[in-house]
Amino acid sequence: MDEITDEMRAAASYWEKTAWKQSPDLLIVGGGIVGASTALFYKEKYPDRDVLIVERGEIPEGASTRNAGFACIGSMSEHLADMEISGKETVLNRIERRWRGLQLLRNTLGDEAIGYEPVGGREIFTDEELYDTCRGRITELNKQLADRLGEKEIYSITEIGGLSAIKNRVEGALHSGKLMRSLHQKIAEKGVRVWWNKSIDSVKPGSVTLSDGEEIQADKIVLATNGFTSGLTDTTIKPARGYLFVSKPIENLPWCGTFHYNKGYIYFRNVGDCLMLGGARDLDKERETTSEFGVNKTIKNHLVEFANGVLNLPEDWEIEMEWSGIMGMTPDKEPIIKPVDENVWMAAGLSGMGIAIGMDVAKKVVEKL
Numbered sequence: 001m002d003e004i005t006d007e008m009r010a011a012a013s014y015w016e017k018t019a020w021k022q023s024p025d026l027l028i029v030g031g032g033i034v035g036a037s038t039a040l041f042y043k044e045k046y047p048d049r050d051v052l053i054v055e056r057g058e059i060p061e062g063a064s065t066r067n068a069g070f071a072c073i074g075s076m077s078e079h080l081a082d083m084e085i086s087g088k089e090t091v092l093n094r095i096e097r098r099w100r101g102l103q104l105l106r107n108t109l110g111d112e113a114i115g116y117e118p119v120g121g122r123e124i125f126t127d128e129e130l131y132d133t134c135r136g137r138i139t140e141l142n143k144q145l146a147d148r149l150g151e152k153e154i155y156s157i158t159e160i161g162g163l164s165a166i167k168n169r170v171e172g173a174l175h176s177g178k179l180m181r182s183l184h185q186k187i188a189e190k191g192v193r194v195w196w197n198k199s200i201d202s203v204k205p206g207s208v209t210l211s212d213g214e215e216i217q218a219d220k221i222v223l224a225t226n227g228f229t230s231g232l233t234d235t236t237i238k239p240a241r242g243y244l245f246v247s248k249p250i251e252n253l254p255w256c257g258t259f260h261y262n263k264g265y266i267y268f269r270n271v272g273d274c275l276m277l278g279g280a281r282d283l284d285k286e287r288e289t290t291s292e293f294g295v296n297k298t299i300k301n302h303l304v305e306f307a308n309g310v311l312n313l314p315e316d317w318e319i320e321m322e323w324s325g326i327m328g329m330t331p332d333k334e335p336i337i338k339p340v341d342e343n344v345w346m347a348a349g350l351s352g353m354g355i356a357i358g359m360d361v362a363k364k365v366v367e368k369l
């Protein structure tokens with residue numbers, strides 16, 4: 001009997017080649033919020049073109065399904081710290097981009113589909129000097145934001161749990177899992193193909209190579225790989241691991257809504273009657289500059305102490321589940337949307353704000369393609 005070769009075994013049928021395995025017009029690496037939104041906006045612009053997303057997880061597996069679900073434009077102390085680094089104009093532009101990105105997200109998918117709740121956000125302070133500095137800048141920032149966003153008196157002084165706080169009345173909370181499911185449902189309805197559990201090893205103009213050696217030709221390619229981009233091309237984007245846990249239900253949980261602490265490094269919110277708490281990456285930045293998922297004990301212990309000492313949770317509270325996600329940070333926190341080769345684009349470096357700016361970044365890369 002003739003020998004059956006691997007090539008024969010792998011040979012695709014005519015039907016497969018013409019409806020499932022054809023070369024796409026646009027190939028997107030990564031099925032997170034940026035990759036999936038890029039597919040959506042591209043299909044809206046060019047309904048007849050074929051789009052394929054290649055995603056290495058069995059679901060999107062970077063940050064988009066592993067974040068805290070804050071629909072936010074940022075806290076006062078975060079903005080002031082950023083202004084020190086990037087200047088006031090850049091930070092005001094960033095706030096505006098976050099705001100417009102959130103409107104785009106809510107209009108595209110609908111509040112019900114993403115589990116959006118207009119709960120308002122609050123930044124709490126234990127450092128009175130930092131609080132005084134932030135409080136002293138509220139009037140100025142409110143005026144500038146009213147001019148840009150058309151929303152008056154966004155930030156105001158308040159108090160919660162015996163702590164000084166600054167409220168952000170336009171902040172919301174959403175369900176990141178529902179968001180990503182409804183986004184993928186929407187692109188499926190538009191005919192976008194997604195290959196799950198397939199990792200791309202290398203990219204060059206006109207084609208990508210999968211980790212199993214298969215090559216896929218494509219007219220255009222977009223890298224929507226955020227914190228994992230340095231594995232595919234030269235970039236200044238650094239991976240940054242973020243940690244989160246959710247507690248078991250806590251009776252009469254006083255922390256309802258979304259909350260920030262310490263320049264945005266610590267964040268917490270309620271999910272039903274449970275507390276979600278995370279962040280504190282600044283405690284061990286070097287070890288957290290990684291694209292490996294995992295839990296850093298120093299950070300976890302710090303957050304547990306914070307829950308006990310600052311949030312005053314009842315003594316018997318317990319962690320129900322914990323996880324990590326990988327962000328992609330750029331040196332100036334501005335996302336990178338640029339060609340890296342002929343017809344190969346990068347849309348990455350969302351710098352921890354991708355729920356807010358993800359769709360806006362996708363829209364911009366589609367305009368350029």
Ligand SMILES: Cc1cc2nc3c(=O)[nH]c(=O)nc-3n(C[C@H](O)[C@H](O)[C@H](O)COP(=O)(O)OP(=O)(O)OC[C@H]3O[C@@H](n4cnc5c(N)ncnc54)[C@H](O)[C@@H]3O)c2cc1C
Nearest residue numbers: 030032033034056061062063064067070200242325354355
């Ligand atoms: C703990 C945490 C909390 C956060 N909280 C918030 C928040 O409250 N609000 C907010 O606005 N933002 C938040 N963020 C940031 C936000 O989640 C991200 O900015 C956003 O999800 C980035 O989306 P993305 O599509 O660019 O990247 P990702 O969601 O990371 O998607 C990239 C995808 O590419 C895939 N991929 C990578 N390499 C390859 C390859 N070689 N081949 C195939 N596929 C590949 C990955 O599996 C991944 O699914 C948080 C992030 C973390 C980690």
